[in-house]
Amino acid sequence: MKSSNPVFARSAEFNGRSGAVATDPSQWQVDLNGSPTHTERGSGRMTIDSVVEKTAITLGLLVVASAVTWFLIPDLDNPVPSEADAAFGTAAMLAGGGAIIGLGLSLVNSFKKVVSPALVLAYALFEGVFVGAFSKVIASYVGDATIVFQAVLGTFIAFGGTLAAYKFFNIQVTDRFRKIVTIAMFSVFGVMLANFLLSITGVLDNGGLRGFNTLGLVVSCAMVVLAVFMLIMDFDYVEQGVAAGIPERESWRAAFGLTVTVIWLYIEILRILAILRGD
Numbered sequence: 001m002k003s004s005n006p007v008f009a010r011s012a013e014f015n016g017r018s019g020a021v022a023t024d025p026s027q028w029q030v031d032l033n034g035s036p037t038h039t040e041r042g043s044g045r046m047t048i049d050s051v052v053e054k055t056a057i058t059l060g061l062l063v064v065a066s067a068v069t070w071f072l073i074p075d076l077d078n079p080v081p082s083e084a085d086a087a088f089g090t091a092a093m094l095a096g097g098g099a100i101i102g103l104g105l106s107l108v109n110s111f112k113k114v115v116s117p118a119l120v121l122a123y124a125l126f127e128g129v130f131v132g133a134f135s136k137v138i139a140s141y142v143g144d145a146t147i148v149f150q151a152v153l154g155t156f157i158a159f160g161g162t163l164a165a166y167k168f169f170n171i172q173v174t175d176r177f178r179k180i181v182t183i184a185m186f187s188v189f190g191v192m193l194a195n196f197l198l199s200i201t202g203v204l205d206n207g208g209l210r211g212f213n214t215l216g217l218v219v220s221c222a223m224v225v226l227a228v229f230m231l232i233m234d235f236d237y238v239e240q241g242v243a244a245g246i247p248e249r250e251s252w253r254a255a256f257g258l259t260v261t262v263i264w265l266y267i268e269i270l271r272i273l274a275i276l277r278g279d
Contacts, residue, residue, distance in 0.1 A: 045245045046254070051238055054117075054255035058124045062259065065128025066135065069094055073133060076140035091133045098130030106260060115253040123256065127263055138270055141212070142277045151270035158224070158265055162231045173236035181229045188226060217275045223268040230261045 073094065074087035105123040112119070139145040165171065191209070198204045206212075209219045238254045 044248055046241055046248050046251045048238070048242055050248050050251040051242075051254045051258075054120075054251040055258050058120060058255045058259045059262065061121055062124040062128040062131065062263070065125050066132035069098075069129045069132030070136050073136050076136060077143075088137070091137050095130050095133035095137065098126045098128070098133060102127040102130055109253075109256050115249055115256070117249075117252045120252050120256045120259075124259060127259075131263060131266070134267070135270065138274045142274050144277070147270070147273050147277065151266055151273055154269040154273070155262060155266040158228065158269070159231065159262060162228050163235060166232055166235045171232060173233060177229075178233060181226070181233060184226055185230065188223070212271070212275050212278050217272060220268045220271045220275070224265065224272070227261055227265040227268060231258075231265070234258050234261055 073091050074083065076084060076087045076091065078084040078087060102123055105119060105126060109115070109119050109123055135148045135151075139148055195204065195208045195210060199208050199210070207216065210216055234254070234257050237257070241250060241254065
């Protein structure tokens with residue numbers, strides 16, 4: 001099976017091209033209803049445990065970076081206008097810098113043939129800066145910091161619910177499903193990039209498709225659905241990779257793919273809550 005997911009597409013192991021595993025995908029012995037080929041840690045192969053461990057490390061670094069960024073940003077609701085403006089400037093700088101560097105690292109990690117744990121962790125670090133700054137701005141917008149906790153809880157529920165549905169309902173990820181979701185993802189990326197450029201140049205008002213209005217709510221809801229589909233694809237690739245016995249270092253690639261989707265899911269849920277609670 002050749003992966004159409006950009007995170008996994010460049011990986012020889014995830015596409016059955018590595019000399020460490022069978023080069024013919026038909027001999028991968030993938031059994032989605034049975035036990036993976038390699039389940040014990042220390043075997044030199046990727047396991048569910050190794051993926052969970054690397055994902056926990058990556059998300060843990062993300063959370064720490066987010067928390068540090070949150071506390072480094074001064075009070076955005078400062079009654080002194082000049083200090084409030086300075087605080088918003090700091091938040092915007094950190095959010096913008098984290099987003100741009102994070103995007104660059106995500107592209108490098110997505111198209112790098114040999115996964116680099118250091119680059120995966122660097123991605124988590126800078127995305128954590130973006131998430132922390134963005135979250136603080138949104139909390140200030142709605143006037144309630146608990147919205148961040150609600151978004152985190154919603155993300156965990158969506159993640160857990162998707163995983164449970166994938167396992168208990170034995171969801172089968174077909175080639176058609178992969179192609180449709182991947183095309184939709186690239187299309188959305190292109191549209192959002194164009195929307196961003198048109199917004200900052202003043203062509204579109206109020207953020208265009210990403211405004212905090214009814215249209216923005218609809219777009220964010222659609223994004224959540226697409227992110228859930230991406231999670232299903234991520235789960236499938238992890239299960240396929242474990243069953244194929246790919247090298248343990250690919251656990252970092254799996255952790256990266258899951259982290260990208262979780263961040264996306266969190267941002268969209270946070271936006272939905274902010275729109276529903278905004279003035």
